[in-house]
Amino acid sequence: xxxxPRSPRPFFKRLRxxxxxxxxxxxxxxxxxxxxxxxxxxxxxIAAGFASGAAISFTPLLGFHFLGGGLIALLxxxxxxxxxxxxxxxxxxxxxxxxxxxxSLGRWILGHADMIETLPQxxxxxxxxxxxxxxxxxxxxxxxxxxxxxxxxxxxxxxxLVEGYQKARHLRLEKAKRRLQLRKAREYAKQKRxxxx
Numbered sequence: 001x002x003x004x005p006r007s008p009r010p011f012f013k014r015l016r017x018x019x020x021x022x023x024x025x026x027x028x029x030x031x032x033x034x035x036x037x038x039x040x041x042x043x044x045x046i047a048a049g050f051a052s053g054a055a056i057s058f059t060p061l062l063g064f065h066f067l068g069g070g071l072i073a074l075l076x077x078x079x080x081x082x083x084x085x086x087x088x089x090x091x092x093x094x095x096x097x098x099x100x101x102x103x104s105l106g107r108w109i110l111g112h113a114d115m116i117e118t119l120p121q122x123x124x125x126x127x128x129x130x131x132x133x134x135x136x137x138x139x140x141x142x143x144x145x146x147x148x149x150x151x152x153x154x155x156x157x158x159x160x161l162v163e164g165y166q167k168a169r170h171l172r173l174e175k176a177k178r179r180l181q182l183r184k185a186r187e188y189a190k191q192k193r194x195x196x197x
Contacts, residue, residue, distance in 0.1 A: 036162060041079045043166065047159035048078030053086020055151035058098055060128055060139040065090060086154070099123060099139065106142030 039046050053069035061068065065087045073083035090098060128135050 036082060039079055039081055043159050043163040045079045046082045046162045047155045048076045049073040049082030050086035050158045051151045051155035052078050053083040054089040054154045055147040057087050057090025058147045058150055059143040060136060062125055102139045102142035102146055106138030109141050110138055
């Protein structure tokens with residue numbers, strides 16, 4: 001790689017940067033935006049891929065998010081790279097809120113809302129899969145309508161952003177091309193004058 005650091009960073013530094021960006025959240029979000037906009041694909045494909053990755057992040061099937069997002073993206077003719085980027089929506093900062101929401105919604109849909117039961121404060125994947133009927137089932141049921149809403153929301157937002165970004169980038173490239181052609185024409189005219197003299 002051209003811009004790879006000479007000495008690789010230690011694992012824990014890379015892990016820390018993945019959880020909490022070294023520079024700022026704004027800069028990280030801008031980087032993701034640029035990365036999405038520069039994927040060589042249509043706005044629909046990028047938006048469908050990202051929305052698929054974001055939607056699958058609302059399921060409790062941790063470890064299958066990349067694969068599931070990729071499968072949904074393939075079915076909807078979305079971009080696989082965009083679906084992998086979209087799974088960033090589900091991260092250690094958002095999972096507690098996602099799991100609490102899907103668990104509560106699932107219990108309400110299943111008709112168990114009157115029974116007072118909450119998730120433990122320190123929930124883990126083992127706890128979710130060790131209690132399939134009490135925890136996993138309500139979370140799966142609650143995640144399906146949530147994933148549909150999340151997919152629609154992210155699709156619309158990303159489609160608009162990517163479409164605008166690609167149009168602006170195309171205009172910038174066209175202007176740069178015209179400037180280069182004008183410069184070449186001027187240089188050619190100068191050379192012609194010199195030879196004519």
